[in-house]
Amino acid sequence: MDLTAVRTFVTVAESGQFQEAAAVLAVTQQAVSKRIAALERELGVRLFIRTARGADLTVDGRTFLPHARELLLAADRAAASVRPGRRALRVDVIGARLAPAALLRGFHEAHPGIALDVVTLFDVDSALTALRSGSVDASFRAVAMPGRPLPRGVESVRVYDEPVQLLTGPGHVLAGRRSVTPGELAGHRIWMPGIVDGTEWAAYYASLAAEFGLTIDASGPNFSGALQDALAGSGSLATLVSERTELAWPDGHGLRRIPLADPTPVYPHSLVWTTANPHPGLVALRTHLTATRPPGTAARTWTPGWAETVRGVFRP
Incomplete structure (x- = not known):
């Protein structure tokens, strides 16, 4: 009709x-x-x-x-x-327990009147496809991967550099240290079964391993709790986690989170969006993240050279 x-x-x-x-x-x-x-x-x-x-x-x-x-x-x-301004702002985060989700929670607390719809897409390619189709309004990603520039009409701004830490069991040779340099991890087995080839986090850790001569083992299934169980009972096994990754382990595991320093590797989280997106909540999100970006606390930091290209200038 x-x-x-x-x-x-x-x-x-x-x-x-x-x-x-x-x-x-x-x-x-x-x-x-x-x-x-x-x-x-x-x-x-x-x-x-x-x-x-x-x-x-x-x-x-x-x-x-x-x-x-x-x-x-x-x-x-x-x-x-x-209609923009009426429907919820749809935002992709890399994981519900990682720093981007915490940044988004901070935005929601500051702007409770803006409805949010949070999704978790697999990788940067999925996120870019969703952005360009309009199925999401923004995404938190480390988007500048080697040889893969952002598509036309897609913009990004670096919003948070998250320090990477060492996670070990209580019997590990480095468990008692207050901090460890990345170079000191050379020769130690670093097990990270959650790494998937072709993803932005795989590109990041490959660059980290190449820079400091690390051995990162991504083999094996990424079962929940299996990595922590293995760390707790090993004197040689370790893994890397982001500073704001929420972790909980059973009593008796006694795991240690040890900062990396001189330099501190940081994971470059960026907010990504399309220039044609008219949702007013997107402007509010970008403004909030720019205004609340925490200052760097480490004297020296490291990111892959390709990550530097993602540094954008936000203009509301």
Whole structure:
């Protein structure tokens, strides 16, 4: 059913005159007459009787009127559900327990009136596809991977450099240290079964390993708790975790989180969006992240050379 004709019908019914309805709708009286005639043909009934006073509803017209109003209300609600500023801001985070999720929680606390829809996509390619299709409004990613520039129309700004830490069991040779340099990890087995080839985090840790001569083992299934169990019982096994990764382990494991320093490797989280996205919540998110970006605490930090290209300038 032509909703334009339905809206015209309701306007005529409420005003009682074709001419007045034309003025309200900003069209000609002839256009109003054509829309009503088309609607009457579609329904197979007369909706109005022309009189000297204007237009009176027929019995069928009075019967149809409340349903016509419901149709228009449903159409308005449907449009509002996806209209920028009405629908929730859809944001992709790399993981619910990682720093981007914490940054997004901070934004939600500062802007409780902006509805959020949080999703977790697999990798940067999935995120970029979703951004360009409009299925998400923004994504937190380390997007500048070697040989893979951002597509046209996609922008990013670095919002958080998250320090990487060493995680060991209590019997590890480095467990008692207050800090460790990345170079001191050379020769130690670093087990990270969650790394997946082709992802941005795989590119980051490959660059880290190459820079400091590390051996990172990504083999084996990434079962929940299995890595922590292995660390707790080993004197030689270790892994790397981000500073704000939320971890909990059973009593008795006694795992140690040890800062890396001189330099401190940091993972470069960036906010990514498309320039054509009109959602007003996106502007608020970018402004919040720029204003609340924490200052670096380490004297010396390291990121891959390719990550430096993601440094953007945010202009609200």
